[in-house]
Amino acid sequence: MIGYYILIGAIALVSWLVSNQLKQKFAKYSKVQLRNGMSGKEIAEKMLADNGIFDVEVISTPGQLTDHYNPKNKTVNLSEAVYNQRNAAAAAVAAHECGHAVQHAKAYSALGMRSALVPIVSITSGMSQWLVIGGLVLGGATGLGLGWWVAVAGLVFMGFATLFSFITLPVEYDASNRALAWLENKHMVSREEHDAAEDALKWAARTYLVAAIGALASLLYWALQVFGGRD
16 A cells, blocks of 8 residues: 555645646736737637637636536636636637537547546546455455455446546647637737747646546556456
């Protein structure tokens, strides 16, 4: 278990460093005011319209970095700062979330796969590690094969969460690419503003990358405990 705690600690440290850098980048680029004077809400509405999407509503949601696209009710949810402010960071986030709306409208396959996994992961992710640990304890205490199978079931559940994390990567990177291409092609931002938006989105994507690597590392660790300890 010591090895597991070291692994989790290392992943948590890297995650904190990336998250902290992301917050610093957004704070920095929030000071880069857009020359066109458009708010995040206006940026989002224009990107949707330019892509022929008129059935998605742009709304404000409380909190910081709470921005997301909801495919169920077709809403682009922008945090209050992004919704109202007129800077490079707000433009980047607003366009990125609209990138997900464009993916939905165009039936982007990776987004469809991620959406299909959501109900499965929401049920299995919370119990996966407990099943693995419980199975290992049960197998060690009783010597019965039942414990091993319980642990394997936990690994399968953990695998769904890991798969979800990796499918999220192309979804997020593609949304950012769509956002940056639109911002540039429609001349919505200057070169300085575009570079700021690109850097902000790169750091946002890295949070998903760290999460995926962490999920895979955890899965491999527990897989070694389950299969490595079996005769």
